[in-house]
Structures are given as structure tokens and as C-alpha cells.
Amino acid sequence: MEQLINYIEEFVKLDDDAKAALHELTEMEHFSKNKYILEPGQRCNKIWFLKRGMVRKFYLNDGQEETVWIHTENQTFTSLESYAQNTPSKEYLQACEDSELICITKGNSEKLAEFPKIVAFVNAMMGREFANIDKHTKALNQRDAKGKYEYLREIAPELLKRAKLGHIASIIGVSRETVSRIRKA
Amino acid sequence: MEQLINYIEEFVKLDDDAKAALHELTEMEHFSKNKYILEPGQRCNKIWFLKRGMVRKFYLNDGQEETVWIHTENQTFTSLESYAQNTPSKEYLQACEDSELICITKGNSEKLAEFPKIVAFVNAMMGREFANIDKHTKALNQRDAKGKYEYLREIAPELLKRAKLGHIASIIGVSRETVSRIRKA
């Protein structure tokens, strides 16, 4: 919990009321390795903060797993499409290590909206998310295999260290063999 | 203006007060062909609705223009990163045909926030935007050249008809020659 507050306070300073509300309106969850946090068909009505562990977001395309992203400690994640539109998810969220999460439901998130500081945080975080998606899409869309791998190293070195090579290959859209060769070089 | 109201009313029904506020707080803009609506370095503090014409979003990478997207009638657009984070834009927004726009500044957008219906609209639209970005990224990241072109045909047939071949090639990240060959086949 302290971690989540620290994370929020990178954006805005919280007063005690807001902190208390956070304590009250969030929950801890634990998922052991390989367990699913969300599966296709479920409506995603939570946002999670990853306290410890690693979580992979992927979907099936023609039976093949396509890894979208892998989150590491101190990041927030959700199945955005499902959450934002209240539709059944097409994605899996899976713990790829034993993971501890702090979650907040959509309903509780609305209750938190009465704290201006928390609203300011959400806006700032969304702004940052937008910017990241933007940057990210541009980077992965145009570079060659090496360039994409280097981009991952820049923005998510932890992911590169801990995730399986095959999952990394899938994120940047190249074959496992190519990632292996990039690493050797 | 009627067009913008119709567009909003696809999401939520507006009462007369909200419509009046929209009239008051939005402005018409006109840009002739090839004129810039936004240039790098400027802070983007507006969201536009494209009433007539076509607008291209692109940036320079190593001196090369990389086209991000081309908007056609009845779409809203902005330079998201700059708007959301209040930072200087890295992108150009350029009219690729004579274009009529309806714009709303960030300040006026905040004033409109007192109309719950308009807030509901913004949320619904944002939700849709998120979902689209998601879909879009997945589609363009994984398919081959033909598949990407077909995806564009699905979601933006108007763009495909009216935009320059070179710009289309840039959006999907393939060479102009390849797009020409896809079209011939």
C-alpha cells in the first residue's frame, strides 16, 4: 500500500483523508505463477497496481499467443478496451511470477473521484499513458528488429531481464530466433 | 455545427442548454490545402472536429515524414501527447484538402464539463478511442503488408480513396511500391 501511495505522490501530494480513502477502497490480491488474473469473456472492472511480480497481457490470434506487454513492479495495468467500454475482454492477464497486486474496482474508483488530488493524479497518469502509447506505437511500428529490441531496453529494461525470450519476441513482433541472435551479437 | 451535434448525439442526447453552450464555446476554423493546423514546438490546446476536408498527422524521423494517420469528415482529432501533457508538439497537423474545422480550446472544454451529458459524451468517446487504438495497434503490428492494407480498407475506406498513396504507405509502414503492387493485384 505504501508503494501505491509513493507512486501516486510522484504525481501529486496526498492529504491524510485521501490516503485513508485509498486504504479503504482498495484491495490486495495474490496470484501465483501462471494463474490468470483476467480471461477472455470476462468484463474487466478493475485497475491493478503491481506491487510484486510480473504480469503478462496477451491474446490469441489464430491459436497463437500474441504478447501485448509485460508489466513489472510499480506499474498500473488493466484490460483497457474492456474497462473503458465495459465489454467482454479479448485479452488474458496472467501472472508470470508469483505476484501481489493492489486493485481498485470501477465503482470504488468513482468514489475516489471526490478527492481532487486523486482526480488530478488520474488525469496526470492518463496523460502519461497517452504519451507512452504514442511513443511506443511509433517506435515499434517503424524500427528494424534490433531497433525495437533496443527501444525495449530503453523503456523497460526490467522486462527484458526477466521475461521469457519468446514473450519478448512476441511483443516486438519478431521470431524467437531473431531475438536470440540480437542478444548474441 | 449541426454536424458536431449529430456526432455527439450518437453517444448521448443533448438538451438545449448543452447545445447553446456548444455554440458559444466552439469556433469555426478554415485551412486551405497544405496549410498547417499545428506545427512542432507549439503546444496543442485544442480538440478539432473535422466538418469538411482531410487532415494528416505526421512527424519527422531523420528528415523523413512518417504519417501517423489521416482524418476525414466527422472525426475528432488533436495532437494527443501535447494536449494531454501540455508539452510542445512533436507532430504536424496539416490540411491535405481545403478543410473546415470546429475547434474547442482546453479552457472552454473545462467549462463544458458542467454539462453532465457532455461529460458522458467525452467519456464515451474516450472509451471508443482507447478501444480503437488498441485494435489498431494490434492489427498494424502483426499482419503482412496486404493484411494491413485490408485492415485500412475495413476501418477507413474513405482515407484509402482520397489520401495519397505515399501517405497510405507510410501509415502502414511499407514502401510506396508495395502499396502500388497490392492495389494492382
Next chain:
DNA sequence: ATAATTTTGTGATCTACATCAAAAGAAAAC
């Protein structure tokens, strides 16, 4: 209309990366 410029089309090559195959290494199960 005519010339200049820009955009698109077509063939010939080249290359980055996929795919196939099989071995080596690590992790999980027993």
C-alpha cells in the same frame, strides 16, 4: 495549352528476417 513538377506504376535486384531442423541448456516433475 504547354512545361515543370509531383506522384504512381513496373521490373530487376538485394536483404533482413522468417521458417525449418536439430542440438544444447534450463527448469519442472518425478
Next chain:
DNA sequence: GTTTTCTTTTGATGTAGATCACAAAATTAT
């Protein structure tokens, strides 16, 4: 600690699409 299974490495081969070079067509300017 051995076996089984999963993951990564390494080499050989194939291919989609890039790049180059120029021709045809379409726009734009004069």
C-alpha cells in the same frame, strides 16, 4: 538425482518486401 518437458541457441534455406532505376500518369504552375 534422473528423466521429462520447455526454452534458447545455432545453422541452413526461403521469401516478403525494401531498394534502385526508370517510365507513365497525373497535378500544378506558367
